[in-house]
Amino acid sequence: MSLRNRSAHSALLAVALAAAACSPAATPAPTSQAPTAEATQGAVTLTWAFWGSPEEAASHRLVADAFTKEHPDIKIETWNEPWDNYFTKIQALWASGDPKAVPDVAFLWPTPKYAAEGVLENLDPYIQKSGYNLNDYWGGLLESAKYNGSVYGLPRDIEVNVLYYNKTLFDKAGVAYPNDNWTWDDLLAAAEKLTVKDASGKVTQYALAVEGGKFAKWVNQNGGGILDDYVNPSKCRLADPESIAGVKFFADLMNNGYAIRDADLSQAGGDEAVFLSGQAAMIIQNTSRVSAFNKANLNYDVALVPIPKGGKRWNPAGGAAWVISAQSDNKDAAWTFLSWLQSKDGGEKIYTERGEIFPALQSAANSPAFLTDQPPANKQAIVTEAGASGVGGFGYFPDWDELNGTIISPVLQKIWTGEADPQQVLPELCQNVDQFLKDKGYPKK
């Protein structure tokens, strides 16, 4: 074997290996049917791309059928891949530059990054022409789909993080269920009682399991932040006293054994697994867990996430969005489809009814589609948290992924392992963030 070829090709190898690593045997069967001859005169065929599990794909197809029933002149072909492969493949399609191969409407995240590359259609003209109502979206949500002030995508759902709690474990520990007035102190007091250790001091039941990536909740509740501006930043805010205190609150939960450490949580299979198995009495997570918990007949409910005394409720405004490809040759039909997807009685209703999403539209959340008699009982908590949505969880600029992936999250991970003290490492982290922003030319005019 020639060494030259082997070594220079680490990049390709990486891709091949990654592909091998990410798709264990389950190479998705291409779901799009071969383009059939158009049956009706003047019918338009749109290619629609999304990721998701087989269950999610089934919901998407239901949506496509409902749309075609209302609009017989527009046919929908679907293209789907699992989350792990989706982005690599869709990027490859765009890179190929073949408008026939590129999906007309796609599910995408993060929208600003792709908008900056020029592959997405600016939706402003379509919104104006059709009088589409943007005010129905939750606060700050559209920021996640904007670039240079223009809307490039319509978010399908919003991530609403609430506190799930296991009623059985609360009853066993004799702790009152969380209510709307709980503060961080109440959470700590309950955590103390809900944490169970064995004789050797090993924790056998954690009070709380939260992904490290959700730290921004504590920071923003406490009046802190990550950046001074999430669209066009100039300064890091993680060294502000309020931010440090928020990070410290979370780190102390782990250091005291109340909350499972981030790395241990992912080894244990994530918050869904530890909550289902009773290893954790509470988790903070978005509504995507509801269907799994209902299926398992778990005795649980949801509540507002406790806030610090004098703090405020805050929820990260972000969700994957439907976009139109700039290379599409059926843009008007694509807009018809997109605006139907994002209407209270269209796609939003079906996804919400099937329990796939918490809707991006306030009207859909306040409709019978969401307010069902299925658990969790306290749906009002979800609506209240959604109402507290705003920027602050992540950047809405193209370089955010790199900034977060290479600079911010490694330092935070070190805090979650208990090896670093927030007080000491966050000021230095902020210097590095500021330097990164400067190197990349932020703030941009």
Next chain:
Amino acid sequence: MEAMSRNPAHASLRLRRLFRWRPHQQWEAYLFILPSVLGFSVFVFAALIASLGISLTDWGLVGPKAFVGLDNYRSLLRDPVFALALGNTAFYVVTIVPLQLILGLLLALALNQGLRGRETFRMIYFLPVVTTLVAGAIVFRLLLGSNGPLADAVSAVGRLIGQPLSLPDLLGSTRYSKWAVVLLTLWKNTGFTLVVYLAALQGVPQELYDAAHVDGATSWQRLRHVTVPLISPTTFFLFILQTIGAFQLFAEPFVLTRGGPAQSSLSIVQHIYDSAFRFALMGKASAIAWFLFFFIFGFTLLQNYFQRRWVHYETE
């Protein structure tokens, strides 16, 4: 033959013969290698050349390319993650390569004693080589986790002897995560080293051992002065192969730890992958790939240069 090749006329004739295009004689042969050549040209060679071009641009995979000259290479000097990944990779090379060679040799020596059930042992040690790495890594993740069976076993032993014992958090701490990767890699690859060494050991002539024995050499001296020199070409082959493999370590840390926590087990090839497909910095990713290529190439040349000091070929 000796005389012939000294004659320049003969030599050039031979050369011409060697390189002459003789399709009427060899077309079947070319046909046989055609699929491989085509695949190589498109998926390896063309991509290789393209990556050199891409390394001189700023390209986000889907947008337009902008020529930036050597900026990507220069930016590597200021990239702390690059330095960190390089350091981690160096750690992998200096731990995995020697450990794998020593372990592989020891196991091969043990199996070469002709003990009963040798085939069974050989199969057991070789099994990980043919096991899917991802499956193996997932099992390792369960085994080594802070609530895994290994940790439970260690604390059970602690209870038995009345001492508080606990397994360090191998996957969840920045201090030990690299060792977890080393452990997985050794488990996966030592079987290959073992089998190659076993073949080499069986090729060492018995007369030499007998002669050494007659000369009164102890078993350690026989190992040190007969076995080790005679299998040194094999050691050299494995050494080169494993060094390159360790420099290109990717799937092991990627699946086991995702390069974490806090980038503590991030390898240079995962840094290439992250740059390209997480952060859409194709130019930078290509630049790192080419840097790695020259680094490994230089390293291999050095190894090749120094081999004359310690590699003994029987024909010499």
